[in-house]
Amino acid sequence: MTYPKFKNKHLEKALVRSKDFLEYHQNIYLKILPKKYILTFQSSVIKYFKRKYKPKKIRIYSLLTIYKYKDLGLVKLTGVGSPNAAAILEELIVLGGKTFLIVGTAGGLHHEGIFVCNKALRDEGTSYHYIPHGEFSFPDKKLTEKLKNSIKKAGLEYSDCISWTIDAPYRETKAEVERYVKKGISTVEMEASALFAVARCKKVKIAAVFVVSDLLGKKWTPKFHQFNVVRAENKLIDVAVKLLRT
Numbered sequence: 001m002t003y004p005k006f007k008n009k010h011l012e013k014a015l016v017r018s019k020d021f022l023e024y025h026q027n028i029y030l031k032i033l034p035k036k037y038i039l040t041f042q043s044s045v046i047k048y049f050k051r052k053y054k055p056k057k058i059r060i061y062s063l064l065t066i067y068k069y070k071d072l073g074l075v076k077l078t079g080v081g082s083p084n085a086a087a088i089l090e091e092l093i094v095l096g097g098k099t100f101l102i103v104g105t106a107g108g109l110h111h112e113g114i115f116v117c118n119k120a121l122r123d124e125g126t127s128y129h130y131i132p133h134g135e136f137s138f139p140d141k142k143l144t145e146k147l148k149n150s151i152k153k154a155g156l157e158y159s160d161c162i163s164w165t166i167d168a169p170y171r172e173t174k175a176e177v178e179r180y181v182k183k184g185i186s187t188v189e190m191e192a193s194a195l196f197a198v199a200r201c202k203k204v205k206i207a208a209v210f211v212v213s214d215l216l217g218k219k220w221t222p223k224f225h226q227f228n229v230v231r232a233e234n235k236l237i238d239v240a241v242k243l244l245r246t
Contacts, residue, residue, distance in 0.1 A: 032058075033068070033096050036071065036100075038103055038237065039088075041105065044230050045233055048237060049074050050067065055067035077191070082124045085195055089199070100205065101207055101244065102206065103209055106163060106212055107212065107214050107215070108186065108212035109164075109181050110181065112223070114151070114211055115187050115209065116147060116148050116161065117161055117187070117207075118160050120164070120192040121162065121163065121164045121185060123164060123193075124166060130198055136162075137192075140199070143207040147239075147240075148160075154235065161185075161187050163192050165192045177217070195208070196208075213229050
């Protein structure tokens with residue numbers, strides 16, 4: 001039997017909804033929250049965003065804090081992997097979110113650089129609870145094209161990519177890397193395919209861009225804290241802000 005264990009799970013209604021959870025927290029921010037969001041994973045991005053844009057901090061609960069700048073919000077996903085990311089995205093949608101840009105890091109299977117994601121290989125479990133079985137999940141095409149054009153206008157070079165989303169980071173194997181390189185996959189991360197699936201299920205727009213922070217080849221080469229990685233992410237935050245505010 002395929003995963004999930006309950007056939008056609010994605011067609012069933014949820015017993016406990018993200019809306020129920022937020023109502024339990026007695027949320028009072030519904031009328032003042034943005035409809036457009038940047039989703040990120042790195043603390044350095046938050047520091048940059050706070051320093052440059054002077055956002056208002058809105059704490060919803062322990063795992064969800066929104067940094068509101070004019071009509072958009074930035075959220076750092078504090079947990080790791082698809083289940084946490086999907087839950088936070090659901091909650092932001094309940095709070096009125098309609099458009100989302102992921103600005104994150106990823107492992108590189110080929111080389112360093114900036115990569116805009118055209119589709120993501122579903123090697124995680126969360127997406128299968130939201131949409132039918134399939135090898136890939138996809139971002140919004142129009143938003144992805146707008147993201148590419150915005151990156152070009154900012155004078156940044158990027159590559160298109162297929163990303164491999166896996167929720168077991170310590171089980172990325174050499175055999176898989178070799179196979180996926182041959183299939184044209186360029187990056188590996190832990191959330192994209194699930195976030196794309198949630199967005200499709202909930203009928204909102206989403207796109208993703210990654211900065212390669214480590215390389216996976218014959219050996220693992222970490223580059224997480226190198227200045228060029230942080231600088232590239234900060235530039236992409238500026239691109240995302242401009243895009244979402246136009």
